[in-house]
Amino acid sequence: MKAPITNLSAQANSSLANKTGSWRTVKPVINLNTCVGCSLCAKLCPEGCIEMKKQIKTEKIKAKINYDYCKGCGLCAHECPVKAIKMENDF
Amino acid sequence: MNNKNTKFLSPGHNGCAGCGQLSAAQAVMRGLHKNVIIANATGCLEVTTTAYPQSAWGLPWIHSLFENAAAVASGIKAALNKKGDKKTKVVVQGGDGGTFDIGFGLISGLWERGENVLYICYDTEAYSNTGIQASGATPYGASTSTSPSGTVSSGSTQRKKDMLAIALAHNLKYVAQSSAGFPDDITNKVKKALETDGPSYLQILCPCIPGWKINNNEAAMLGKLAVQTGLYPLLEYINGQLSASSINSNFQAKAVEEYLKKQGRFKHLKEADISIIQKLAAENIKKYKI
Numbered sequence: 001m002k003a004p005i006t007n008l009s010a011q012a013n014s015s016l017a018n019k020t021g022s023w024r025t026v027k028p029v030i031n032l033n034t035c036v037g038c039s040l041c042a043k044l045c046p047e048g049c050i051e052m053k054k055q056i057k058t059e060k061i062k063a064k065i066n067y068d069y070c071k072g073c074g075l076c077a078h079e080c081p082v083k084a085i086k087m088e089n090d091f
Numbered sequence: 092m093n094n095k096n097t098k099f100l101s102p103g104h105n106g107c108a109g110c111g112q113l114s115a116a117q118a119v120m121r122g123l124h125k126n127v128i129i130a131n132a133t134g135c136l137e138v139t140t141t142a143y144p145q146s147a148w149g150l151p152w153i154h155s156l157f158e159n160a161a162a163v164a165s166g167i168k169a170a171l172n173k174k175g176d177k178k179t180k181v182v183v184q185g186g187d188g189g190t191f192d193i194g195f196g197l198i199s200g201l202w203e204r205g206e207n208v209l210y211i212c213y214d215t216e217a218y219s220n221t222g223i224q225a226s227g228a229t230p231y232g233a234s235t236s237t238s239p240s241g242t243v244s245s246g247s248t249q250r251k252k253d254m255l256a257i258a259l260a261h262n263l264k265y266v267a268q269s270s271a272g273f274p275d276d277i278t279n280k281v282k283k284a285l286e287t288d289g290p291s292y293l294q295i296l297c298p299c300i301p302g303w304k305i306n307n308n309e310a311a312m313l314g315k316l317a318v319q320t321g322l323y324p325l326l327e328y329i330n331g332q333l334s335a336s337s338i339n340s341n342f343q344a345k346a347v348e349e350y351l352k353k354q355g356r357f358k359h360l361k362e363a364d365i366s367i368i369q370k371l372a373a374e375n376i377k378k379y380k381i
């Protein structure tokens with residue numbers, strides 16, 4: 001008898017359905033006036049949920065956090081070289 | 092990051108908040124390109140990113156067993172060779188347990204055969220996924236669940252295995268060490284390793300929140316302190332030679348205590364043990380001429 005073949009494959013990037021933002025109790029808030037757009041926070045974020053975005057008015061590049069996935073670890077706030085990110089309660 | 096490569100490792104994974112390994116993995120992904128196939132050993136990186144039926148990966152990615160990721164990569168490489176595909180690169184990812192201990196024989200075989208595969212070890216200095224058991228990568232003095240500190244022991248009595256030296260002994264053309272907290276260094280080394288003709292090895296120190304008993308926001312800071320104390324230097328060997336980029340004649344080492352005292356796994360250490368660890372850092376600084 002042939003053993004059944006089980007194909008345990010998954011759709012690429014399907015973890016996006018898992019909104020890990022619900023894990024958060026504290027939330028990083030970026031002060032766009034202080035942010036110098038260095039992108040260090042975006043590079044360090046374990047979720048990869050910080051994007052560098054061009055501001056519409058000033059055309060300057062600033063960090064933007066996707067709160068759907070941010071777990072509130074605070075790594076970005078800890079490492080920001082200009083202290084533009086503050087952690088605030090989020091409950 | 093606003094970078095198309097971010098999609099190689101999507102959010103929605105189950106890594107701990109602030110995980111040093113996932114932070115490093117994001118930097119690794121920025122060094123890869125779309126013609127890459129990944130074979131992943133069992134461990135936190137695999138478990139947290141592939142909670143069935145979901146996957147965080149945006150590259151062809153396969154997991155088979157804890158111990159055989161290197162052999163799976165060899166098989167993929169053999170199939171690509173048979174198809175005449177020279178463009179697609181093969182990358183292995185594993186934890187320190189999978190690399191230093193349990194997958195070790197098969198990694199040696201991969202290197203011995205000179206196959207064109209990049210092996211990346213995410214070094215959390217313990218078997219993180221199963222509850223922080225000591226591995227061959229666990230440093231002297233660290234308290235783990237199998238080397239607990241207490242009245243009769245002050246943590247691991249063993250020295251960390253020198254995997255870089257073992258890789259070099261296989262005549263690898265590219266061998267490098269990096270650390271979470273230096274994302275650009277990681278990305279650059281991945282790019283260089285990927286372009287190497289033949290096997291290459293990159294080992295990245297990844298602070299583990301529960302394993303090192305540190306705060307959620309401290310992985311990058313500790314990744315940097317490990318380098319700044321000389322305990323885990325940023326190294327790169329090209330064709331067996333320590334590259335000039337690794338050598339820093341202005342290096343002002345910080346005291347290892349600054350690194351140790353921030354971590355619960357070392358908090359039991361007394362002065363005598365700290366001075367042993369300080370000596371290990373001094374040995375590194377001498378050996379690597381940093």
Ligand SMILES: Cc1ncc(C[n+]2csc(CCOP(=O)(O)OP(=O)(O)O)c2C)c(N)n1
Pocket residue numbers: 112133134135136156157158185186187188189190213215217218219220221226
């Ligand atoms: C042959 C085998 N033994 C044990 C296990 C259980 N196991 C799963 S993950 C893991 C630890 C992995 O540790 P490491 O390779 O250091 O990766 P980390 O989780 O630290 O990233 C162990 C022991 C297994 N899956 N297979």
